[in-house]
Amino acid sequence: MFTRLRLVNFKAWSDTKDISLRPLTMLLGTNSSGKSSLIQSLLLLKQTARSPDRTVHLNLGGDEINDLFDFGAFEDVLNQNDETPRQFSISFDFDDHGVGRISxxxxxxxxxxxSSGSVVVQTLVLKAEGRQFKAIRREKGAFSILVDDDQSPRAKGRGYTPERSIAFSADAIAVLDKDGQLVEDLSLAIRRELERIIYLGPLRRKPERDYPWNKSKPGDVGSDGRGAVDALLASALLRGDEQNxxxxxxxxxxxxxxxxxKLEVRQQGRSSRYELIVHRDGVACNLRDVGIGVSQVLPVLVVSYFAPKGSTIILEEPEIHLHPLAQSALAELFVDVSRERGIQFLVETHSEHLFRRMQTLIAKRTASASDTAMYFVKRKNKSAELCTLDIDEFGRVKNWPDGFFGNALGETREQARLMFERQKASGQ
Incomplete structure (x- = not known):
């Protein structure tokens, strides 16, 4: 689980300062405020960590099949503030609750x-067990390796260039001698945390009338939910303890x-094709023939149960095309699945109904305020600004930004005023 995130000069952010990440973290705010940039920073590191080229410093994307996001060029990632240096940084803390060698x-x-336009690592700092290891870029692409508070480097040269942003090179591991194993274990732990990220974007595929099945379980559901149906087919058709x-x-x-x-997987005759049947009020319909909201929320529900335990699920606008009651129920889904399966949810949303239900769950003590973090993002000049919503044990927000969800009471008052004016004018 990621427990802290900080971005400096990254896209809309001059400096986020330290952001506390909890089992359930919600990001709210106006359009184009910078919410997505927070999510994208982790996706950028994930696609870099899984790059087939270990010498890559940062994979900005461009491969529609293998990459999660296309970040463009260095200039597109760098915060466009003339007063900042031409560098950006990403940092995070993690806690895997004792799963690996480095917890x-x-x-x-x-x-x-x-000078040629390539993105390069300037400084890589890894910390664990009270130790600190640095790789600092010097002249002509050489890197210095420093440990803890050492002023003099253990080694210096081109052979110590970091790999995929997260790992020290084999030469650096060797020169660190006894400390090399700790650094290697730490890099593996960081890679494992990044690999556990599962991302589902706001644009999801429309359903088909039927689907083939290759008799295997998919690796993931994909950022557009394309693998959600395959996950459902595998769940229903593969025998085992977790069938269905x-x-x-x-x-x-x-x-x-x-x-x-309920949802049912149904085979079409004796063919190798299957359809998803949605049952409601005694009527069975093909998924293609029901409202778009069902097919759009389906990947959200699938990934919540298909993701391996301990995963971090990043969701953008999970509420899209859902009616208010269904949006509210998403809050309960996140709380229950997070507790039941050890899943971390990072959710970007515009849904007032989802947010209000979270307040109620905190007030009912179904959700813990300590396991929940909510942030409001707004734009201030060229940079984004983050406001931590202060929520008490009764779910009340003490510092809610004015007007984001509108003014329901003000609208009611205005309607009443207009009604009285019309009645008066008509002599009623």
Whole structure:
């Protein structure tokens, strides 16, 4: 689980300062305020860490099949503030609750640009178990390796260039001798945390009438939810202890949302093609023939049960095309699945209904304020600004920004005023 994030000179952000990340973290704010940039920073590191080229410093994307996001060029990532240096940095802390050799650690990396336009690591800092290891870029592309508070480097040269932003080179590991194993374990722990990120974007594929099945389980659901149906087919058709686990979980939440009674995987005759059947009020319909809201929320529900335990699920606008009651139920989904499966949710949303239900769950003590973080993002001049919403044990927000969700009371008063004016004018 990621427990802290900080961005400096990254896209809309001059400096986020330290952002606390909890099992359930919600990002709210106006359009184009910078919410997505917070999410994208972790996606940038994930696609860099899984790059087939270990010498890459930062994978800005461009491969539509393998990359999560296309960041463009260095200039597109750098915050466009004339007063800042031409570098940006990303840092985070993680805690995997004792799953790996390194249970807690920190990552910080700053990036610059060469004269040829390439993005390069300027400084990589890894921390764990009270130790600190640095790789600092010097002249002509050489890197110095420093440990803890050492003023003199352990080594210096081109052979010590970091790999994929997160790892020290084999030469650096060797020169660190006994400390090399700790650095290697730390890099593996960081890579594992990044690999556990699962991202579902706001644009999801429309359903087909039927689907083939290759008799295997997909690796992930994809950023557009393209693998969600494959996950459902595998859940229903592959025998084992977890058969129908995903299908049953999805069905349960479709029912709680009031959009369906259950979901069924049905084979078409004796063919190798299958259809998804949505049951509601005694009527069975193909997924293609029901409202778009069902198909759009389906990947959200699938990934919640398909993601391996301990994953970090990043969601953008999970509420899209859902009616208010269903949007509210998403809050309960996140709380329940996070607790049940050890899943971390980072959610960007515009939904007042989702947010209000979270307040209620905190007030009911169904959700813990300590396990929940909510942030409001707004634009201030050229940079984004982050406001931590101060929520008490009764779910009340003490510092809610004015007017974001509109003014419901003010609208009611205005309607009443207009009604009285019309009645008076008509002599009623």
């Amino acid at each position: 807690k650690g920190s990552f910080e990396c700053s990036y610059g640009q060469t 686990y995903v299908v049953n979980g999805v069905s349960r939440w479709l029912s709680k949302m009031g959009v369906a009674d």
